[in-house]
Amino acid sequence: EPAQVRSAMAEAVKYGVVMDEPLFSFIENGPPFDHEMIVEMCARDKARVVALDEREGGLRRILNFGHTLGHALEKATGYAVLHGEAVGAGMLFASWLSRKRGILPGDHYERIRQVIGRLGIVPRGLTLPDVREVGEALALDKKGAGEGVHFVLTPSIGGVSVEKLSEIEVLEAYRGFADEYARGL
Numbered sequence: 001e002p003a004q005v006r007s008a009m010a011e012a013v014k015y016g017v018v019m020d021e022p023l024f025s026f027i028e029n030g031p032p033f034d035h036e037m038i039v040e041m042c043a044r045d046k047a048r049v050v051a052l053d054e055r056e057g058g059l060r061r062i063l064n065f066g067h068t069l070g071h072a073l074e075k076a077t078g079y080a081v082l083h084g085e086a087v088g089a090g091m092l093f094a095s096w097l098s099r100k101r102g103i104l105p106g107d108h109y110e111r112i113r114q115v116i117g118r119l120g121i122v123p124r125g126l127t128l129p130d131v132r133e134v135g136e137a138l139a140l141d142k143k144g145a146g147e148g149v150h151f152v153l154t155p156s157i158g159g160v161s162v163e164k165l166s167e168i169e170v171l172e173a174y175r176g177f178a179d180e181y182a183r184g185l
Helices: 003-019 021-028 035-052 059-064 067-076 083-100 106-118 131-140 167-182
Strands: 149-153 161-165
Touching: 003 021, 003 035, 003 059, 003 083, 003 106, 021 035, 021 106, 035 059, 059 067, 059 149, 067 083, 067 131, 067 149, 083 106, 083 149, 083 167, 131 167, 149 167, 161 167
Parallel strands: none
Antiparallel strands: 149 161
16 A cells, blocks of 8 residues: 555544444455545544534544644654654554553454554654653643643543543653554554
Protein backbone atom coordinates (compact mmCIF):
# COMPACT_ATOMS: atom_id res chain seq x y z
CA GLU A 1 0.00 0.00 0.00
CA PRO A 2 1.24 3.54 -0.73
CA ALA A 3 2.18 5.60 2.35
CA GLN A 4 -0.86 7.88 1.98
CA VAL A 5 -3.23 4.89 1.97
CA ARG A 6 -1.51 3.45 5.07
CA SER A 7 -1.79 6.88 6.66
CA ALA A 8 -5.51 7.06 5.88
CA MET A 9 -5.98 3.57 7.30
CA ALA A 10 -4.73 4.92 10.64
CA GLU A 11 -7.86 7.07 10.88
CA ALA A 12 -10.03 4.07 10.00
CA VAL A 13 -8.34 2.01 12.74
CA LYS A 14 -9.00 4.92 15.14
CA TYR A 15 -12.75 4.80 14.46
CA GLY A 16 -12.67 1.04 14.86
CA VAL A 17 -10.93 1.21 18.23
CA VAL A 18 -12.97 4.00 19.81
CA MET A 19 -16.47 3.28 18.52
CA ASP A 20 -16.86 0.59 15.87
CA GLU A 21 -15.75 -2.94 16.68
CA PRO A 22 -17.23 -4.33 13.42
CA LEU A 23 -15.07 -1.86 11.45
CA PHE A 24 -12.01 -2.91 13.45
CA SER A 25 -12.73 -6.59 12.78
CA PHE A 26 -13.29 -5.86 9.08
CA ILE A 27 -9.82 -4.22 8.92
CA GLU A 28 -8.31 -6.95 11.10
CA ASN A 29 -9.51 -9.60 8.64
CA GLY A 30 -8.08 -7.85 5.55
CA PRO A 31 -6.37 -7.38 3.17
CA PRO A 32 -7.71 -7.17 0.55
CA PHE A 33 -9.63 -4.10 1.68
CA ASP A 34 -12.83 -2.67 0.30
CA HIS A 35 -11.66 0.92 0.76
CA GLU A 36 -15.02 2.33 -0.33
CA MET A 37 -16.80 0.40 2.40
CA ILE A 38 -14.21 1.47 4.99
CA VAL A 39 -14.67 5.14 4.01
CA GLU A 40 -18.46 4.76 4.29
CA MET A 41 -18.18 3.20 7.75
CA CYS A 42 -15.83 5.98 8.94
CA ALA A 43 -18.07 8.72 7.49
CA ARG A 44 -21.08 7.19 9.26
CA ASP A 45 -19.15 7.03 12.55
CA LYS A 46 -17.97 10.62 12.29
CA ALA A 47 -21.47 11.84 11.38
CA ARG A 48 -22.82 10.07 14.47
CA VAL A 49 -20.32 11.83 16.75
CA VAL A 50 -20.85 15.23 15.15
CA ALA A 51 -24.65 14.89 15.29
CA LEU A 52 -24.45 14.14 19.02
CA ASP A 53 -21.99 16.97 19.64
CA GLU A 54 -22.90 19.88 17.38
CA ARG A 55 -21.43 22.48 19.73
CA GLU A 56 -17.94 20.95 20.14
CA GLY A 57 -18.57 19.68 23.67
CA GLY A 58 -16.85 16.68 25.19
CA LEU A 59 -17.88 13.90 22.83
CA ARG A 60 -15.82 15.03 19.86
CA ARG A 61 -12.77 14.56 22.04
CA ILE A 62 -13.00 10.83 21.37
CA LEU A 63 -11.86 11.56 17.81
CA ASN A 64 -8.54 12.71 19.30
CA PHE A 65 -7.59 9.11 20.12
CA GLY A 66 -3.88 8.83 19.25
CA HIS A 67 -3.59 12.56 18.62
CA THR A 68 -1.92 13.66 21.89
CA LEU A 69 1.34 11.94 20.99
CA GLY A 70 0.53 12.26 17.27
CA HIS A 71 0.67 16.06 17.39
CA ALA A 72 3.86 15.97 19.47
CA LEU A 73 5.47 13.62 16.95
CA GLU A 74 4.49 15.85 14.03
CA LYS A 75 5.94 18.94 15.75
CA ALA A 76 9.12 17.15 16.85
CA THR A 77 9.86 15.89 13.32
CA GLY A 78 9.00 19.21 11.67
CA TYR A 79 6.02 17.48 10.02
CA ALA A 80 8.30 14.98 8.26
CA VAL A 81 5.94 12.15 9.24
CA LEU A 82 2.50 11.80 7.69
CA HIS A 83 -0.45 12.59 9.94
CA GLY A 84 -1.62 8.96 9.94
CA GLU A 85 1.86 7.69 10.81
CA ALA A 86 2.00 10.06 13.79
CA VAL A 87 -1.54 9.11 14.87
CA GLY A 88 -0.62 5.42 14.50
CA ALA A 89 2.24 5.84 16.98
CA GLY A 90 -0.13 7.84 19.20
CA MET A 91 -2.72 5.05 19.11
CA LEU A 92 -0.05 2.55 20.12
CA PHE A 93 0.81 4.81 23.07
CA ALA A 94 -2.84 5.39 24.05
CA SER A 95 -3.55 1.64 23.87
CA TRP A 96 -0.37 0.85 25.81
CA LEU A 97 -1.35 3.40 28.48
CA SER A 98 -4.90 2.01 28.61
CA ARG A 99 -3.48 -1.45 29.28
CA LYS A 100 -0.98 -0.04 31.80
CA ARG A 101 -3.80 1.68 33.71
CA GLY A 102 -5.64 -1.64 33.89
CA ILE A 103 -8.62 -0.68 31.74
CA LEU A 104 -7.73 -2.41 28.45
CA PRO A 105 -7.45 -6.22 28.48
CA GLY A 106 -4.12 -7.53 27.18
CA ASP A 107 -5.70 -9.45 24.30
CA HIS A 108 -7.40 -6.28 23.00
CA TYR A 109 -4.09 -4.43 23.25
CA GLU A 110 -2.40 -7.22 21.30
CA ARG A 111 -5.04 -7.04 18.54
CA ILE A 112 -4.61 -3.26 18.20
CA ARG A 113 -0.82 -3.60 18.14
CA GLN A 114 -1.00 -6.39 15.55
CA VAL A 115 -3.30 -4.44 13.20
CA ILE A 116 -1.18 -1.27 13.36
CA GLY A 117 1.94 -3.38 12.77
CA ARG A 118 0.50 -5.50 9.98
CA LEU A 119 -0.81 -2.47 8.08
CA GLY A 120 2.61 -0.81 8.35
CA ILE A 121 0.99 2.40 9.63
CA VAL A 122 4.00 3.32 11.78
CA PRO A 123 7.06 3.34 9.50
CA ARG A 124 9.79 0.88 10.42
CA GLY A 125 12.58 2.56 12.32
CA LEU A 126 10.47 5.58 13.29
CA THR A 127 12.33 7.39 16.06
CA LEU A 128 10.08 8.73 18.79
CA PRO A 129 10.75 12.23 20.12
CA ASP A 130 12.36 12.53 23.53
CA VAL A 131 10.29 13.30 26.63
CA ARG A 132 11.29 16.97 26.61
CA GLU A 133 9.98 17.46 23.06
CA VAL A 134 6.71 15.74 23.94
CA GLY A 135 6.42 17.99 27.00
CA GLU A 136 6.93 21.10 24.86
CA ALA A 137 4.34 19.93 22.34
CA LEU A 138 1.85 19.17 25.14
CA ALA A 139 2.34 22.66 26.53
CA LEU A 140 1.66 24.16 23.09
CA ASP A 141 -1.29 21.91 22.36
CA LYS A 142 -4.51 23.64 23.37
CA LYS A 143 -5.78 20.38 24.87
CA GLY A 144 -2.94 20.69 27.39
CA ALA A 145 -4.12 24.10 28.60
CA GLY A 146 -3.32 24.50 32.28
CA GLU A 147 -5.59 22.03 34.01
CA GLY A 148 -4.20 18.85 32.49
CA VAL A 149 -4.66 16.83 29.35
CA HIS A 150 -7.93 15.27 28.21
CA PHE A 151 -6.38 11.95 27.26
CA VAL A 152 -8.42 9.55 25.15
CA LEU A 153 -8.02 5.96 26.33
CA THR A 154 -9.76 2.75 25.29
CA PRO A 155 -11.27 0.16 27.63
CA SER A 156 -11.96 -2.23 24.73
CA ILE A 157 -12.00 -2.38 20.95
CA GLY A 158 -15.10 -0.34 20.13
CA GLY A 159 -14.99 1.52 23.45
CA VAL A 160 -13.61 4.84 24.61
CA SER A 161 -12.92 6.71 27.81
CA VAL A 162 -11.55 10.23 28.30
CA GLU A 163 -9.55 10.90 31.44
CA LYS A 164 -8.02 14.11 32.61
CA LEU A 165 -4.37 13.35 33.26
CA SER A 166 -1.68 15.71 34.47
CA GLU A 167 1.14 16.50 32.08
CA ILE A 168 3.49 14.71 34.51
CA GLU A 169 1.40 11.51 34.34
CA VAL A 170 1.40 11.62 30.54
CA LEU A 171 5.15 12.26 30.33
CA GLU A 172 6.00 9.56 32.88
CA ALA A 173 3.89 7.08 30.92
CA TYR A 174 5.44 8.24 27.67
CA ARG A 175 8.92 7.62 29.06
CA GLY A 176 7.95 4.00 29.82
CA PHE A 177 6.29 3.56 26.42
CA ALA A 178 9.28 5.04 24.53
CA ASP A 179 11.65 2.67 26.37
CA GLU A 180 9.55 -0.36 25.42
CA TYR A 181 9.09 0.96 21.86
CA ALA A 182 12.86 1.31 21.47
CA ARG A 183 13.24 -2.33 22.53
CA GLY A 184 10.68 -3.44 19.95
CA LEU A 185 7.49 -3.22 22.09
